[in-house]
Amino acid sequence: MIFKHRQLENGLTIIGENHPHAQTTAMGFFVRTGSRDETPEISGVSHFLEHMIFKGTDTLNWQQVNEAFDGIGAKFNAFTAEENTVYYAAVLPEFLPDVARLWSQLMRPSLREDDFNIEKNVILQEIAMYKDMPQFDVLDQARALHFGSHPCGNSTLGTEQTIGDLKVEQMRDYFSRRYAPNNLVAACCGNLDFDRFCELIESICGHWKPAQADRSLSVFEGTRQRKHIQKETLARHHICLISPMVSMQDPRRFAASLLGMIIGDDSGSRYFWSLVDPAIAEAASMQAETMDGIGAMYSYICCEPAAAPKVADIIKGIFSDLSRNGIQEKELTAAKNKVLSAMTLKSEQPMGRIFGLGFNWVYSRLYRTLADDIAAVRAITVDDVNQLIAEFPPGLYSCLSMGPDAQENPLF
Amino acid sequence: MKERLDSHRLSNGMVILGEPMADVESASFYFLVPAGNAHYPEGCSGAGQIISDWLFRGAGSRDSRTLIDILDELGIHRNSSITAENLSVSASLESANLPAALDLYADILTTPLLEDDQFEPSRQLAIHELAGLDDDPQHKVRLLVTEQFYPAPYNRPTEGKKDDLENMTADVCRRIIQRQFDWSQCIFSIAGKYDFPAICALLEKRFAHLSGTGVERPAAGSSGQQYTHEANEGAQVHIGLMTRVPTIQDSRYYEIMAAVSILSGGMSSRLFTEVREKRGLCYAVGARYQSLKDHAAISCYAGTTPEQAQETLDVTVEQFRRLREGFSDEELHRAQIGLKSTLIMQSESSAARAAGVAGDYYYLGKVRTLQEIRQKIDSVSRSSLLAFLNDNPFDDFTVATIGPKPIQL
DSSP states (O other), X not given: OEEEEEEOTTSOEEEEEEOTTOSOEEEEEEESOOGGGOOGGGTTHHHHHHHHHTTBOSSOBHHHHHHHHHHTTOEEEEEEOSSOEEEEEEEOGGGHHHHHHHHHHHTSOOOOHHHHHHHHHHHHHHHHHHHTOHHHHHHHHHHHHHHTTSGGGOOSSOOHHHHHHOOHHHHHHHHHHHSOGGGEEEEEEESOXXXXXXXXXXXXXXXXXXOOOOOOOOOOOOOOOEEEEEOTTOSSEEEEEEEEEOOTTSTTHHHHHHHHHHHHOSSSSHHIIIIXXXXXXXXXXXXXXXXXXXXXXXXXXEEOGGGHHHHHHHHHHHHHHHHHHOXXXXXXXXXHHHHHHXXXXXXXXXXXXXXXXHHHHHHHXXXXXXXXXXXXXXXXXXXXXXXXXXXXXXXXXXXXXXXXXXXXXOOO | OOOOOEEEEOTTSOEEEEEEOTTOSEEEEEEEESOOGGGSOTTOTTHHHHHHHHTTSXXXXXXXXXXXXXXXXXXXXXXXXXXXXXXXXXXXXXXXXXXXXXXXXXXXXXXXXXXXXXXXXXXXXXXXXXXXXXXXXXXXXXXXXXXXXXXXXXXXXXXXXXXXXXXXXXXXXXXXXXXXXXXXXXXXXXXXXXXXXHHHHHHHHHHTTOOOOOOOOOOOOOOOOSEEEEEOOSSSEEEEEEEEEOOTTSTTHHHHHXXXXXXXXXXXXXXXXXXXXXXXXXXXXXXXXXXXXXXXXXXXXXXXXXXXXXXXXXXXXXXXXXXXXOOOHHHHHHHHHHHHHHHHHHTTOHHHHHHXXXXXXXXXXXXXXHXXXXXXXXXXXXXXXXXXXXXXXXXXXXXXXXXXSOOOO
16 A cells, blocks of 8 residues: 655645555545535535536536546545535546546536526425435534534535525635635545556646635534424434534544444444433434534434433433543443444445545645554543543533424423 | 355255455455245234344343443444345454354354343334334335335335334244244355355354254235325425336346436436436435345335426436437446446445345345356347337336325326
């Protein structure tokens, strides 16, 4: 496994990890932009723009784009989150130049008004779809509650109102600021020739002009507010808890992800034994989401409405026990083994490895091998996790719940 | 790379299959037993959901807690699934832990504790999950349409029915396990890094003495209604649609796969282009092939707002019907490239390969090599696909909707 990286004069970074025996190659563009980089009036523009990228360039229309991807058998997609927009594809190694050329061209889209108007409908459909999925809706609204006026609370999808009102000029303006070469990383992983990859990227992207693409970073402890939304059409009670955690740049992020697993993995965790195993809740999970300069622990629990008070008591009990007594060695060992085996399995496919590779660079300008990450996880001690609990008590959370019943006083 | 398939049959008939993979440190294994939903007595739909949870609540000499602790310590990623015909349990892990993991799984499958006090939470979880479907209409509509499309008892929802789950007892589930865990019909597969003789020796010791129980596939009865609607005041109308096609054993299987791929294989496919890209009717629309041993379908889902539901259904059905009028050479070529590419991507995942190997053996009685599949995909021609579409013109659809109001077929 050989890692190489190069930065073009305009700031675009190219990274590659060569796995000569892989049967496929994954490649992607990581754009350091997302909902937290939006102002309220353009809420949802990053995600809408991600859709518009597929509508083509001055020389390629949307049909040609779709046919070009399918014609090389690419498994491709894109996603937008709070602080990244990622475009990725896996192909057979011989098609890497084709897919790299295609994505590079698409990073300079036409953003035509007629395409914009049609795609607006698709976005509105997507907003409607997520409204019918309370497990997503509760998370989205909990994030807004927890982060308050901090931009990490911004909705990725936007609202019917903001998307409905959005003008193509606003999107073009956002694009020109955020898709500057100095805000992009082109990553590839698998069976590849890095030098040829660089030449190709440079030939298409080398002349793009850099621009100011800053992000304001501020630490925020969360509002610690409580809110319940009564929705009579729901069958179950959906709960989301969010508490502060370390950032992606903090080396303690490995301890944070182990803590998430100890509390909320779907097997053998604290939530599992006290909520799922006795069938008090059918789903209960916690995970660390470490972000740019900030972080959070997210819990999601789903149960029958009548069980919600019991669930609240149990969770409060778990959190106060953790703050009082910390974790046990045995829990840490199991969490490590699960994390390590997940990391190993995932990295056996270039498509699984590309995200870790890209995000490490986007956040920390660092290359970490799988072995580096494994060593970091192995080195975590019970004390490390307990210190994290002391500094970021899981009991200091914001909570949003949704269910068919009214609630006079917050349960959590 | 030259492909190798390891195979062995235990004295009781259980089949052991292995597909080694180069350059990986992991392995995945897969047990398939004929204990799917169609096999249970009347009034027991959903028993598989309960059983697949109950099995893991203690086995051999270990109670529930100890068992889960050990599975976690070994870093095992486990999964189980139930279809109309089979119950499968699978695991992915670091290869070094294989012997310990297989020994545990042998306990789980052959000497589960199945204690009374552990039955109730398993049953409650199944009831909760069924109730949770009301908050997941996208999933629920697929079950609704499946229930109408397949003949009884192959149409039973795997999540079960409320009355059945509420009346289920530990004894009924124990009897189902006793009868349906027919080890002479079990298929075991493994992919990744493993030592085949050692695996066979271990399985021989743990399974060879367990005899068959004579499980047979139940006879198929009649199918349900052509259209069902469930009222729901959600933001979207969820449309599930199924149409009959030949099964995986049919010589025209690769023609079917090419047809599905032209319809829904990628972003240039007919459904995505016509329903989403040109008309902006949907965010999610797609079709896939699904097969049981004697029945198969192309199953399609689309979710849209109520005002656009009728047009979405009409345009979707039209895409199926228009396929027989012809397609371009490029469309067929893209479909073939897409299918072959999917195949190679799956070959990098030990979990996908283990499931694929067991599935092939179950449906076909043999395991296809990747080379063979590639050749068959390439052998689909314009004329063979047109001939298939002439014989299967997609005239008949079973449809289900969940949303504020019904639509017209």
